[in-house]
Amino acid sequence: MIAREHQIYDVVGIGFGPSNLSLAISLEEHRANVLTNPITSAFFEKQPRFGWHPNMLLPDATMQISFLKDLVTFRNPVSRYSFVSFLHSQGRLARFVNRQDFFPTRAEFHQYLEWAESSLSNVVTYSSAVTGIRLPPEALHGTPEYVEVDVRTATGETRTVNARNVVVSTGLVPRMPDGIKRDARVWHSSEFLARFAEVDPARLRRVAVVGAGQSAAEITKFFHDRLPEAQVTAIMPSYGYSVADDTPFANQIFDAAAVDEYYFGADGARDAFWRYHKNTNYGVADSDIIRDLFEIQYAEEVGGAKRLHYRNLTKVRAVEQAGDERIVHLVSQLEGEPQQLDVDAIVFATGYDSLDPSSLLGDLDRFCLRDESGRHRVERDYRLVTTPDLPVGIYLQGGTEHTHGLSSSLLSNIAVRSGEIADSIIQRRAERELVPAGALQAADS
Template sequence: MTKQIYDVIGIGIGPYNMGLAALLEKTELNGAFFEKSPSFAWHPGMLIEKMDLQVPFLADLATFADPKSPYTFMNYLYEQDRMFPFFFHNQTKVPRQEYNDYLQWAAKKLVGLHFGHTIVDVIDKYEAEVPHYEVVALETETGKHHHYLAKHVVMGTGNEPLIIDGMDGLPEGDVLHTSRYLYEKENLLKSKHVTVVGSGQSAIEVFLDLLEEQRRNDMKLSLLTRTGGLFQLDQAKFAQEVFTPAYVDYFHSLSYQQRLENLESLGALRKGIDPDTLTRLYTDLYHKTAGGEKDYVLINPMTEVKSIHPSEKGGYELQCNQWQEKIDYRYHTDKVILATGYKPHIPDWFMDRFKQKIKWEDEKHYRVTRDYQLEFLDQRDHHFFTLTNLTHSHGAGATNLGLAVHRNVHIINTIAGKTIYKNQQNSTFQTFSMKRFKDD
């Protein structure tokens, strides 16, 4: 066992923990980060060509905290000789494939990143002379367990695909989540009928990509959505201010019930579809249906898929419900793509070791402080931070790439016990809380 005690160990290497590693390099704090995958890849199954991020390029690993960092997207463009093409491209959003390449570029430059290491346990050494955590990593290549010590831990274990109950036993080449789309795309294009289930950005991107790749007249595409229609993302300037530190301050100050109600009211900001993507889809449909041919495309809103079962005649039967008309019906298809979103990935060791030690909002949501610490039943100075499962505590911006840097600023300043990076103030034109105006 190594005797070195790191200031912080990060569990999982995605954009969030990678951004933390980037900001740590300019501090006196030392850290190590571990990821089970053999190398970095950002949603490889959904890196569809000509699809852009939904946030501007400033939402990189470091810019909001340190514009002079060597890990900014601007520096990536400079080192890749793409400054002038980006300048003439004249867009603030970047292609997803380029964003993935940027993150891979950063991963090669950052120190302290350990791929091919699965964290299998985290032991709370709260009774030690210097309280710390013992982090156990399983190295994939050798099968050996390695033990690391850290004053603080940051859990960034991300999300995992959310599927409809009872469908996990079906062949993944036939019934698959969007996270595997590109791996199965060639096979899907050979099918006579592909149905996409979902109404968010991923659903429309997959449906649009299949539509643009469609070459046969006998191939049918269907889109079944539970929502009332294909509604676009609210990109109004004032609406976007919910993705600011000031709004996170306000949201976190609300009661748990108020926070849940708040999230329900922000559907157009959380689940809407990029307007450019919808325009592109409508334009493609218009051109493809010139001459009156419409039979190969079906879009059914207000339709909930209750279950999926293999059909006696081949393919699959979807048990559907048009919830507004209250009509149940069956729908036959050859392949099914589930754009049913994701759920937080909470490791088994976390529940085994920490469930009884921390405070909970309800049975699924743990309590988290404003600076992203889990709230323990006992007082402690060795903190357990989480970047996972934060929507209930920090709002719609919990998965926003721009706010990820702001989150890391909070974590680093808390660990250091002083202000290392500036915490952005006065970030909105709106004032959300009226507490300072309250009559005594």
């Protein structure tokens, strides 16, 4: 897709992962329901093609949410973009049902996302990184109608498109411990499969995984399965893995209704959400893989040939390069003395930092209001609270955990969240044009 530079788009989306893909579908379904003046949109993605955590598509890894929490179903159950529609198109619907399992593999869900994206190639431009957002020159003489979005292509060309609304969905930022840099043998889980493919497995005789969450557990098991001669060490800040709470009452915190409870709740209520229910997603692992790893450990103890090792209550202080090897300096809370571990590769499954739009907004950030803790204020419809000098809408898909709760950057609420953003943009345009909102027939929500 080639976005026209001089057209003013109703929506410019920055990033095209699942969140903005879901938004694009919501806007497409709105366009299909109106006869005149449809919403216009253009999306820009820095990757060369669509991909959702491609380096963690490990064999047999399953989703941690139901297939019904797809791009559309909770917003529009009859959408042609549902996971059920995908299965039907692939001739697998009956066989999937016969599995009697709510959770598809991660690889199959990725196929679903690619299938949905293939019908929306006309609204997205790949290999295009948004480098900044700024006011147009005419803003000096009045309130701006739009902002200018600067886009750099893979060839280094820079172009500008105009937007009445911007939706930022650039994803999470991989987090490494302070002072530790990634290199050819020091990896973050976000790059795991690509890095693993670059190394001869025969040269990986000693490997380590840092972390105690789902990704850490999956990579530890992957190493143990794929490297039958290797010593595998799991370095954990906790005393073993903790199970993810996926029980029915706890799962209610990911319901759309829970977003209202969090957003409009008092500070004490918000604190309680995190205090009691952080274990639904953060630093925890599924019970199945925990049991698998424990069985491996026990079987090795019985057999007397131990390859899987655990360093509990231990943190990495530094990683030192020594040729192709890496010397890992550890601090154990159990022993209190510095320790050393020599490895051929080490993976940090240490999570991600939330989206922070400040650098992308640049000078526009001065129009965005903040709370007492210095965080961006966000309206219920995921729109940044701005001064009247900036009527242009800036929406966030991610980075709103402090205002909207635990599901802000997760797939669980993606369909409803994207629908609410689409409805907000449509409603606000109707109000600007002094047209009754009902006449625009907003998308299902």
